[in-house]
Amino acid sequence: MKKRIAIIEDNIKIREGFAEVIAGSPDYIICGQYGNCEDALKNFIVDAPDLVLMDIDLPGMDGIEGTFKIKKRTPDCIILIITVLQDGDKVFRSLCAGAGGYIVKNSKPESIIENIAEAFSGGAPMSLNIAKMVVQSFNRQPGSPLSERETEVLKGISDGKSYTKIATDLFISKQTVRTHIKNIYQKLAVNSKAEALKIAGNNRWIN
Numbered sequence: 001m002k003k004r005i006a007i008i009e010d011n012i013k014i015r016e017g018f019a020e021v022i023a024g025s026p027d028y029i030i031c032g033q034y035g036n037c038e039d040a041l042k043n044f045i046v047d048a049p050d051l052v053l054m055d056i057d058l059p060g061m062d063g064i065e066g067t068f069k070i071k072k073r074t075p076d077c078i079i080l081i082i083t084v085l086q087d088g089d090k091v092f093r094s095l096c097a098g099a100g101g102y103i104v105k106n107s108k109p110e111s112i113i114e115n116i117a118e119a120f121s122g123g124a125p126m127s128l129n130i131a132k133m134v135v136q137s138f139n140r141q142p143g144s145p146l147s148e149r150e151t152e153v154l155k156g157i158s159d160g161k162s163y164t165k166i167a168t169d170l171f172i173s174k175q176t177v178r179t180h181i182k183n184i185y186q187k188l189a190v191n192s193k194a195e196a197l198k199i200a201g202n203n204r205w206i207n
Contacts, residue, residue: 006032006049037066051078071098089147101125144205
C-alpha cells in the first residue's frame with residue numbers, strides 16, 4: 001500500500017514541485033496540498049497522511065505550531081520540515097515540537113525521495129548544515145531568551161561592528177539585523193544597545 005503524504009507550503013511552485021517528484025514515485029501518493037496549516041488541519045482526518053512535509057514560515061499558524069498540533073493529534077505521523085537554512089532557532093524549535101527531520105527546499109528530486117524513505121525507515125534525514133545548526137542551538141548558554149542568530153547579532157554589536165558589517169558577516173540583510181535587534185530589545189525588556197549588552201554580559205549570554 002502506498003504511503004500517504006501531505007504538503008503544507010505557501011509557495012505554490014515549491015509545493016507543486018515537491019508534489020510532482022513524490023507523485024512520480026511508486027511508493028507514495030499525495031493526499032493533500034495546502035498553503036497554510038489551518039486548511040490542512042481541517043482536512044487532516046480525511047487526508048490521513050502518514051507523513052507531512054511542513055514549511056516553517058507560513059501565513060497564520062506557523063509550521064512549528066502546526067507540527068506541535070499534528071503530533072499531539074497523531075503522534076505516529078512523521079513530519080519533515082522544508083527549510084531554506086535561514087534560522088537555526090526555528091529549526092531547533094521545530095525539532096522540539098516533534099519534527100522528525102529536514103529537507104532543504106532546493107534539494108534534488110532523488111534526494112527528496114531518499115529523505116522520505118529514510119524517515120519511513122525510522123531515520124531522521126538532516127543535512128550536515130542543519131545538524132550543525134541544531135547542535136549549536138543545543139549549545140546555547142542556558143537561561144538565555146535569545147536565539148542563536150540574535151546572540152550572534154548582539155555579539156557583533158559588542159565587538160563594535162556596524163549593522164552593515166554584521167549583515168555581511170552573517171549573510172543576512174541590514175533590515176534583518178534591525179529586526180533581530182528589535183526582538184532582542186523586546187526579549188530583554190530594554191530600550192538601548194548598552195542596556196542589552198549589560199544584561200547579556202552580566203548573564204554571560206555572550207562571550
